[in-house]
Amino acid sequence: MRDQPVKFFQVGSFAAGNRLLEPEQRTVQAGAGRANTLTSGHRACQGCGEALGARSVLDAAMRATGDRVIAANATGCLEVFSTPYPESSWQLPWIHSLFGNAPAVATGIAAALKAKGRTDVRVVGQAGDGGTVDIGFGCLSGMFERDDDVLFVCYDNEAYMNTGVQRSGATPPGARTATTQVVGARAGNRFGQGKDLPRIAMAHGIPYVATATIADLRDLEAKVARAMAIRGARYLHVLVTCPLGWGTATRESIRIARLAVESGLFPVFEAEFGDVTAATPIRRRVPVEQYLRPQRRFRHLFEPVERRDVLDRLQAIADRNVARYDLEGAR
Amino acid sequence: MLQVRFHGRGGQGVVTSAELLATAAFLDGRHAQAFPSFGSERMGAPVVAFCRVADRPIRSHEPILEPDVVVIQDPTLLHQVDVFGGLGPEGIVLLNTERTPEQLGLRDLLQRLSGGRVVAVPASALAREHLGRPLPGAPLLGALATVTGIVSPGSLAAAIGDRFPGRVGAGNRAAAEAAARGVTEAVHA
Amino acid sequence: MPRQLEGSRAVAETVAGCRPEVIAAYPISPQTHIVETLSALVAEGRPAQCEFINVESEFAAMSVAIGASAAGARTYTATASQGLLFMAEALFNASGLGLPIVMTVANRAIGAPINIWNDHSDAMSQRDSGWIQLFADSNQEAVDLHVQAFRLAEQLSVPVMVCMDGFVLTHAHERLEVPSTAEIEAYLPPYAPRQVLDPDDPVTIGAMVGPEAFMEVRYLMHAKQQLALDAIPDLAADFAAGFGREAGGLLRGYRLEDADTVIVALGSVIGTIEDLVDVLRDRGERVGALSIRCFRPFPLSEVRTALGGARRVVVVEKAFAPGVGGIVGQNVRLALDGLGVETRDVVAGLGGRPVTSASLEPVLTAALAGRLPPLTFLDLRADIVERELARLRAGTRSGPHAENILRDTGLVAGGVV
Numbered sequence: 001m002r003d004q005p006v007k008f009f010q011v012g013s014f015a016a017g018n019r020l021l022e023p024e025q026r027t028v029q030a031g032a033g034r035a036n037t038l039t040s041g042h043r044a045c046q047g048c049g050e051a052l053g054a055r056s057v058l059d060a061a062m063r064a065t066g067d068r069v070i071a072a073n074a075t076g077c078l079e080v081f082s083t084p085y086p087e088s089s090w091q092l093p094w095i096h097s098l099f100g101n102a103p104a105v106a107t108g109i110a111a112a113l114k115a116k117g118r119t120d121v122r123v124v125g126q127a128g129d130g131g132t133v134d135i136g137f138g139c140l141s142g143m144f145e146r147d148d149d150v151l152f153v154c155y156d157n158e159a160y161m162n163t164g165v166q167r168s169g170a171t172p173p174g175a176r177t178a179t180t181q182v183v184g185a186r187a188g189n190r191f192g193q194g195k196d197l198p199r200i201a202m203a204h205g206i207p208y209v210a211t212a213t214i215a216d217l218r219d220l221e222a223k224v225a226r227a228m229a230i231r232g233a234r235y236l237h238v239l240v241t242c243p244l245g246w247g248t249a250t251r252e253s254i255r256i257a258r259l260a261v262e263s264g265l266f267p268v269f270e271a272e273f274g275d276v277t278a279a280t281p282i283r284r285r286v287p288v289e290q291y292l293r294p295q296r297r298f299r300h301l302f303e304p305v306e307r308r309d310v311l312d313r314l315q316a317i318a319d320r321n322v323a324r325y326d327l328e329g330a331r
Numbered sequence: 332m333l334q335v336r337f338h339g340r341g342g343q344g345v346v347t348s349a350e351l352l353a354t355a356a357f358l359d360g361r362h363a364q365a366f367p368s369f370g371s372e373r374m375g376a377p378v379v380a381f382c383r384v385a386d387r388p389i390r391s392h393e394p395i396l397e398p399d400v401v402v403i404q405d406p407t408l409l410h411q412v413d414v415f416g417g418l419g420p421e422g423i424v425l426l427n428t429e430r431t432p433e434q435l436g437l438r439d440l441l442q443r444l445s446g447g448r449v450v451a452v453p454a455s456a457l458a459r460e461h462l463g464r465p466l467p468g469a470p471l472l473g474a475l476a477t478v479t480g481i482v483s484p485g486s487l488a489a490a491i492g493d494r495f496p497g498r499v500g501a502g503n504r505a506a507a508e509a510a511a512r513g514v515t516e517a518v519h520a
Numbered sequence: 521m522p523r524q525l526e527g528s529r530a531v532a533e534t535v536a537g538c539r540p541e542v543i544a545a546y547p548i549s550p551q552t553h554i555v556e557t558l559s560a561l562v563a564e565g566r567p568a569q570c571e572f573i574n575v576e577s578e579f580a581a582m583s584v585a586i587g588a589s590a591a592g593a594r595t596y597t598a599t600a601s602q603g604l605l606f607m608a609e610a611l612f613n614a615s616g617l618g619l620p621i622v623m624t625v626a627n628r629a630i631g632a633p634i635n636i637w638n639d640h641s642d643a644m645s646q647r648d649s650g651w652i653q654l655f656a657d658s659n660q661e662a663v664d665l666h667v668q669a670f671r672l673a674e675q676l677s678v679p680v681m682v683c684m685d686g687f688v689l690t691h692a693h694e695r696l697e698v699p700s701t702a703e704i705e706a707y708l709p710p711y712a713p714r715q716v717l718d719p720d721d722p723v724t725i726g727a728m729v730g731p732e733a734f735m736e737v738r739y740l741m742h743a744k745q746q747l748a749l750d751a752i753p754d755l756a757a758d759f760a761a762g763f764g765r766e767a768g769g770l771l772r773g774y775r776l777e778d779a780d781t782v783i784v785a786l787g788s789v790i791g792t793i794e795d796l797v798d799v800l801r802d803r804g805e806r807v808g809a810l811s812i813r814c815f816r817p818f819p820l821s822e823v824r825t826a827l828g829g830a831r832r833v834v835v836v837e838k839a840f841a842p843g844v845g846g847i848v849g850q851n852v853r854l855a856l857d858g859l860g861v862e863t864r865d866v867v868a869g870l871g872g873r874p875v876t877s878a879s880l881e882p883v884l885t886a887a888l889a890g891r892l893p894p895l896t897f898l899d900l901r902a903d904i905v906e907r908e909l910a911r912l913r914a915g916t917r918s919g920p921h922a923e924n925i926l927r928d929t930g931l932v933a934g935g936v937v
Binding site for chain 3: 073092093104109139
Binding site: 349353354357362363364365366367369388389390391392393396 | 687788
């Protein structure tokens, strides 16, 4: 066990409850014995939601497996900031191969472990939204289809952040990115059909799909623990704030993610074998404006003129999510 | 070295015929090479396969442009594909048909083959009789063995039996033997 | 004990005998029979403790191989042509990470235009990928090279591709010795990886290396390939001792001793060339042949020694570099630098056009008479090409070459083959 001083970085009314819980109910992060899989010294930006998310996910996975996890990581922010040669922040066996193949590399590792009879060791594949919904999509679908024993985690900050904030298939409509600029009447990213990876994962019928955010780390850890108790293909989609790419204050990362949930734009739910099994109700619903306004990537929807047309359409998306997952159901 | 070229259509077992011939030669203790010529594979398209038999290792893998023997499994190819290309005057042709070469319009070919021969083998009919399906490969091979002596009948039978189990193997062998008998009888007639 | 079987099948049985633990398979003509046979063998437990993964693309195949190899499994895959290109990024990744993956490449042309037949453009397109490239000149050699390839790859921690001519070898049914598992076991030690993903000893693999160290890492890849130049003959000698037949090595000469003119080639075409050498020798010409079995690393000093005594070298190759000319020829000239040997490139057999004794003989006769130009395309239909070039010169909207040629000739290519 690695003892270390526990830093109480989670302050505010929502997180204080951790200290009031029984030890076995506390988060992995709250424990001195956490694996610290992504240890300090990495080069992530201040307030990086992905670093927070990755550390939480992997520490939970390590706890669930007795520290027996191998990780395959796609190219992206997480990979770049965690392994500035000759240093590495990773305290588990970790491989970075290419941008588009993390799911396939994970499949290969799982196959090798199976061939060797090492069923005690588990595999986590991880990538950003680009490496999951765009360039890694084919390999991800193949991994799902074969039901390979891999937990794949997407840290979704809704653009290609590592290369300078370019639009990905996960970029929400209306967002400004370096390749969906606000010029003339264009209000940033177009309204396409979107690429709802959690639903696509569900359509593959895999044993477990869940969404989570860095705003509720207990929930995130619980979902990882749940996933690690299952064998077969599992998918976890985590919304992670990017202060740089989203244009938010670095101390606001968790609050912004929470607003995404409370607006209905990011539904939090679980599914098994293609059917939704649980959805987290929204405690205090907020209009989408409240989520969008603090982000410079959406500033053009408010200034110099309010783009009511875009805001209404975004509100409609949120409303649809709330209805679809019954997010304002019985508390 | 003896070079045999097989012509037929996809689905008629042309490639299998070449391989069976090669296997029979192998069982006779000789060196043999069989390989197909590929188009996009689909049923009914013209297919060509090759077989070389020699007593020394065969190092060339080029297609057979000057065959000693041509086996035609499907007579509908006769005036569509240049099945006799490269065949010399000593060449031997085995033709799956119940008609005569003259009836099939092969008078020119007969004239060209001053030292060779064209042997008509009712292979599809024999196959239907012994095997229940008009797959002409085995009977043509049976006739080929008798006409050319390129492989022993025993090795051919063994090759067929190895490739096709049970009733199918037995049926093919019977058809091959019947074809061989038919050729011998035709020669003696 | 010799058996009569298809080249693909023999290779598959041999690979199975090498006991891979993970096989990634994506089908592409003309490699399909290899992966099909392996899937059946694995299902039968031959080998046991092997995972056969049907992947969704060649990019996935090589990526799965990377993950498996990094986790300590002996790993194999096979591909050709477009598939090799589709995994190109992963090829460089595998060699850069030093993973001893073995892959069969059933050499096939690269499109456009799409073409499923044999030439070497696929392997040649990846000659700088950092993979060791071995070329089999017969099915027996293809079989034997796979055994050597696993040992070579694991000894040096470099991936190895075994190239065999698609259709020409893969689909040829011949008399072959397939090594037994016991024979292979005596030759091939168990895989002991230099780096492995293992929770008991965590490592980080694949960090971003910056300008301060990248040159050194890449230089080491070059150095490792140079080590292969020594390892390959040693492994071949060991193989001969254990299996009783010669296979592998860097080069193989045929009637080189007093040869004035040497024909150089890779792969199965050397069989036809050796037949032709015999014919020309009977005519009194001092001709020999050289089969290059290891193309990467390129055995510069060995080629120089083998060809240095000749007056003239004719390189017959099944690929070329558009805008430059011969590829193998280029490499051969590098080896012969300064010796004053006349070299001629003959690009032959592109897209599966047969290379026959009949078509090569006039070219060699011309070479012997000193009448061969520096670069020749064997059996090129100059009339067709000229018409198309005239069309190009005449207008700006010339259209695709392959379809235009049909408009002129009005027919699909006929003929027996």
